[in-house]
Amino acid sequence: MKPGLSLRVSQHLALTPQLQQSIWLLQLSTLELSQEVEHMLDDNPFLERTTEEAEREEFGVAQADLPAQRDDYADDAQHATGSASSDTATSSDTESGDVTAPADAAPDWEGDGSADLSPDDSEWGGEARARHAEDDTEAQDLAHGHESLTDHLHRQALSLRLGEVDRSALRFLIESLNEHGYLEDPLEELAAGLAGADALEEQEELVHHFTVALRLLQSLEPVGVGARDLAECLTLQLRHLAARDDAQVDADTVQTALRICEQPMDLLARRDVRRLMQACGASDERIRAAMALIARLEPRPGRRFADVERNLVVPDVMVRKLARSSGDGQPQFSVQLNPDVMPRLRVHDIYANALRGHKGSEGHAGLQQRLQEARWFIKNIQQRFDTILRVSQAIVQRQKNFFTHGELAMRPLVLRDIADELGLHESTISRVTTAKYMSTPMGTYELKYFFGSGLGTETGGNASSTAVRALIKQFVAAENPLKPLSDSQLAEMLKEQGIECARRTVAKYRDVLKIAPANLRKSL
Incomplete structure (x- = not known):
């Protein structure tokens, strides 16, 4: 075998540490981002929090997803030998899943985020205002004063x-x-x-x-606390009613309810009146009255002591309806980032200037790498919020009818629609819309809420699954309690509205809405 030399040109993408961090920050929720920022502030001496107004770095919406410049990744060329061109790597490209980082490659921040990128070492988040005590919401005040x-x-x-x-x-x-x-x-x-x-x-x-x-x-308040199971919890509350001698509650009904609680709970759950009549020796009317009394009891005594702060959602994006309208009479909406969730960070000027004055000293290279890491962290934080804002603006534009008329006007929307419009990958849109929330005139929703598949209509168009669920909820709310609508009847009613929806699909949507089947919704 004769040895020889050959030249081969190949092209591949390398997932740099900066892009890895950008992807990581994009998928974090508001709480997780806050924890990550606190960790970086503790770990990196060149990073500090600020409340001063300063000029934004030039990494705004217009630059968020543009191809990176070769100078940004000059040092990474040593780790990606054989790459034909690195300036085609974008944030959205790395989301495709075809890009992998070398397993043994240690993060290298040197050469990235240099003084050319951020000449003034200023902070990002100049639009964010400092948070004051009087700005806290009423829900947060209640949470801090909550008794467990x-x-x-x-x-x-x-x-x-x-x-x-x-x-x-x-x-x-x-x-x-x-x-x-x-x-x-x-x-x-x-x-x-x-x-x-x-x-x-x-x-x-x-x-x-x-x-x-x-x-x-079990004698303490709330009544029912300390029970070992649901039957004991209901029994404790019924005994409390019997001891009160409340004139509004019939004593015979309370005794019948106590006998019902002695039976298997599945009979009560299925509302099997016939078997309960046999087991308790009571009339149909008495059993139904006892079941109605049990339905008014509290199955979870600790419910009102639940920690409301844990369930408090802080929106990432704020949508407000503007007073003016467009030329065609359609309402206009303002989409802005929530300043309370935007970290206000900058590079520590004193430490950065001191490092510049001691070039060539021992440990300078390591400190220089930490400085570049701080600058890239600020840039990636900014790009995260810029991407969230762009996606939110696209969602509001597509779902403008929802913000005007509510759930029934929701349009079918999938991740690919927004990805194609913004020139991003679907996985990027998925990361942006997960655990990110939007405050709207209709309420606060996760960004994923605005996406839904479409169901065919008689006119050949599509109806959003979200709108169909809202329609089912509306039908059930208006039904006769004595004759609740079955899934087949709901499917027929949807068909009358021009929406093709099978009975099994109606049952699935009903379960998502946590609506009980017709036999359990029937009034006693």
């Missing part, structure tokens, strides 16, 4: 005159409740976990104290 279920029960326990052992047992049971107010673990298991598997006498003593403490716990 355990705190509520501990406060009541302080008024009980108990010995030290019983007080400790009651405190232990309160801490063992789940978020709904149920005691999921049996008393024997709780005792075994404290005393050990071999200390049988100590276990029996603990079970005795836990039994006494459980009765005390």
Whole structure:
């Protein structure tokens, strides 16, 4: 075999550390981004938070998805030998899934984000204003002053005159409740976990104290707390009604409801009146009255103590209706980023200037790399919000009828439609629309909410699945409670509206809307 030289030209894309970070930041939610920013502030000494107004870096919407310049990735050419051209790599191209980074390649920030890219080392986010205490929403104020279920029960326990052992047992049971107010673990298991598997006498003593403490716990407010299952929870509330001797509640109905709770819960769930009549020995009218009483009880005693802050959604984008209209009379909408979620970051000027004055000193190369990393982090944060804004503007433009008329006017929209319009990849749109929220005149929605497949119509057009679900919800809300609409009837009603929708599809949409089947919606 004769050795020889050959020349071969090939082209491939390298996923640089900067683009990896850009993709990573794009998919983060608002909370995750805030945590990432705090981590970078703690880790990188060249990065600092600021409240001052400053000129934006030139990485705005117009530059967000343009091809990167060769100077930006000059150093990366050493790690991508054989590439024909690196200036065709864009943020959207790397989303396609065909690009992979070398497994053993360490992140290299040197040469990126140089002084040419950011001559003044200024912060991004000049449009964002500082957040003040008076700007916090009422929901946030309520969340910070919220009392948990355990705190509520501990406060009541302080008024009980108990010995030290019983007080400790009651405190232990309160801490063992789940978020709904149920005691999921049996008393024997709780005792075994404290005393050990071999200390049988100590276990029996603990079970005795836990039994006494459980009765005390179940006497506290909210009524039903400390129950081991749903049947016990409902029973506790019914006994409380019976003890109150409320004139508005019939005593015989309460007793019938107690007997119903002694039966398997699936009979109540299926509303099997006939079998409940046989099991309880009561008339049809009495059983229905008892079931109606049970329906008014609270199956989750801890519901009103749920942490509202955990469910608080902070929108990334704000949509407002403008007073003026377009030339054709259509309403106009303003789409803006929420300034409260935009980090205001800049490069630390003192440290950056000090580094420039000590070129060639020991450790200079490492510090220079951290400086470039800080600059690229600021750029990628800006590009993340610019991409979110562009996608949101495209969504508002496509779904303008929704912002005017509501869910029934929603149009079919898929990720590819927005991707083709903006020149991005579908995976980029998927990342942008996941865990990002938009505040609108109709409410706050995840960006993914505005996407939905289309169902065929008699006119040959398409109707959005979101609009179809809204129509089903409207039909059910207007139905006769004594004769609720079946899935087949709903499908026929949709057909009358010109929408071809099979019965199974109606059932699927009904489940998504958390609407019970017709037999469970029937009024007692």
